[in-house]
Amino acid sequence: MTTRRRVRRVVPALLAALALSLGVAQATGASAHPQAEGRPLPAPRTVHLSTPKLINPKGHAQPKVRKDQGPLPTVSRAKLDELKAAAAKHGPKRRPNMTGGNSARMLKQPSQGSFEGLSQPCCLRPPDTTGAVGKSQYVETVNGAGFGVYSKSDGSLLKNVSFASFFGYSAQTIFDPRVLYDKRWNRWVISAEAFQESSTVQKVFYAVSTGSDATGSFYIYTFDPPENPGDFYDFPQLGLDQDAVIVTANIFNSSDVYVRSRAFGMPKADLYNGVATNFSYFSLGTPGTVAPPVVEDNNASDFLVAAAPSDSKLSLFKATGLGRSSAAIVQLPDVPVAAYTVPPNGRQPGTASLLDSSDSRFAQNSTQIGNQLLNIHTIDNGGLPTPTWRQINTDVSSVTAGGVVVESGTSDDFNASVAGSPVGGTASNPIGRMFFTWTSTDVATGSAHQVRVKSGGRLATDPPNVIGGNTHSTASTFYDPTSDAVERWGDYSAVTINPSSTSTCAVGNRAYVVNERQISTTSWGSRIGKLGFCS
Known part of the structure; x- marks a missing residue:
């Protein structure tokens, strides 16, 4: 999200603290047999995408600036504040004893390089940092600065275009950007939305490249969500299967009350060929923020997951x-x-100002391989914000593995993302590699540090908890750009698997990460890094 009148976020749950190691014990009550098909959900409307424009955008248009007022949750603001306050009082501020950590192979590769990403234009925060890696380029999208295309070989910036210029739209601020690279068809997919123009007009944008070069031409599509007058379409996420670009979103009414989640799939055969198209627009009820998958095989089914609100x-x-x-x-x-x-x-040394760790939502797409679904969200553990990954067996609706991703027993860790790879997988566990990024701070005496961009990984045979990790950037001072007690931070980050190989690193063994970093007390930037189980 960006600086805007409306704010968001989802999925707090009125529950007790999570035990450190999730493991397979949570699945013991699940049937060993495939589950029965569930309750069909309605698709009461059909959406028609506009006839696309073919463009090769350049330059920047000045974005409209809105001051951010914090996230819009799917529980009431009062309830979220109550839950946050309760979490802040929880003690002691130290996690239970932890076992595990990065694999020995990963620790031998503390970093495979990183380079500077896009940074903050005037007055826009937070960045909604996300990105994706392609054959020879890395594409990053952030609020305000739009999208940047980088060379993978040396990290040089090849192109930077504002969203106002890219989408040819300046009536309202564009925010919530996402980007994925479709390695099957060598296309870049970029999405974003704008604030409402009126009670019945809110623009949603999709861009699809005409090839693997993100500095070249794109097809631009748009539509107005077919919601009730005054409803607000928010926090869309982006996934892929073999036939469709998958989208989920939250809908709020004019009183900022969460009323439903949406999901739909747009046909690649039309999008990638510049053809006007339509699709079914599903209502998922009110489960909270729903994460779509990136499907890494030919599975004909897509599995979507949401963290329950209570x-x-x-x-x-x-x-x-x-x-x-x-x-x-x-x-x-x-x-x-x-x-x-x-x-x-998140706490910071030297200041009482906090960093917003958001709520318990899954903030990025899942990885889906076979009958396994992988994602991560941040929860309370020992009075500390703690990214917690979960691997779900979709045949029996059970968690088959899980763990935490932290720097240490005293660090505050949040704003995490994960991606999985089939390399090293087995028939029973097809996700053989995991790669993570997150934000970390620490206020403990002897280990205190400001905001860090972190990454780490694990093999399927490693202990469940990822502890320590690589550091790609450390801030020299705390972040406190406003008089707010809690400063907006991140909202999301991204991990994507490198689709190309080198002589020393096969496909599926290396990932690229991007996360918000801090440039100064009042401004943010981003850092793009890579890591892998290879040299």
């Missing part, structure tokens, strides 16, 4: 035929998990 469970959905006339989504049995609640905000 229960010790996750909501799971199965979509089939997205991008086709036969599209359907059903809700599957809930996935039981250890009880959790929203994280406390």
Whole structure:
């Protein structure tokens, strides 16, 4: 999200603190047999995408600036404040004893290089930092600065275009950007949305490159969400399967009350060829923020997951035929998990000003390989914000593995993302590699430090918890750009698997990460790094 009148966020849960190691014990109550098909969900409307424009954008248009007022949650603001306050009082501020850590192979590769990403234009925060890696380029999207295209070989910036210029739109601020690289068809997919122009007009944008070169031409599509007058379309996420570009979003009414989540799939066959198209527009009820998958195999089904707002469970959905006339989504049995609640905000040395750790939502797309679904969210653990990864068996709606991703037993860790790779996977566990990025601070005597950009990884055979990790950037002072007690931070980050190989690193063994970094007390930047189980 950016600086805007409306704010967001989702999925706090009124639950107890999570035990450190999640493991497979959470799955013991699940049936060993495939589950029955769930309840079909409605697709009451069909959306028609505009006839696309073919463009090769250049330059920057000045964005409209809105002051951010914090996230819009799917519980009431009062309830979220209550949960945050309770998390802040939870003690002691130290996690229980932890086992595990980065694999020995990863520790031999503390960093495989990093380079500077896009930085803050005037007055826009937070960045909504995300990015994706392609064959020879890395594309980053952030609020305000738009999208940047970097050379993978030396990190040089090849092109930078504002969203106002890119989408040819300046009536309202454009925010919530996402980008993915479709390695099957060698296309870049970029999405964003704008604030409402009126009670019935809010623009949503999609851009698809005409090839693998992100400095070249794109097809630009747009539509107005078919919601009730005054409803606000927010926090869209982006996924991919073999046939469709998958999108999920939250909808709020004119009183900022969360009313539903949406999901749909746009056909690649039309998008990638510059053809006007339409798609079914599904209502998923009110499970909270729903994460779509990036499907890494030829599975005909897509699994979408949401962190439950007030229960010790996750909501799971199965979509089939997205991008086709036969599209359907059903809700599957809930996935039981250890009880959790929203994280406390991140602390910084030398100031009482906190960094917003958001709530317990899945903020980025999942990785889907076979019957396994992987994602990460930040929760309270020992009174500290703690990224917690979960691997779900979609056949039986159960968590089969999980752990935490932290720098140490005293660090505040949040704003995390994860991606999985099939390399090293097995028939029973097809996700053989995991790669993570997150933000870390620490106020403990002897280990105190300001904001860091972190990354780490694990093999499927490693202990579940990733502890320590690589450091790509450390701030020299605390971040305190406003008089607010809690400063907006990140909102999301990104990890993507390198689709090309080198002589020393096969495909699936290296990932690129991007996360917000701090340039000064009042301004943010970003850092793009790479890591891998290879040299």
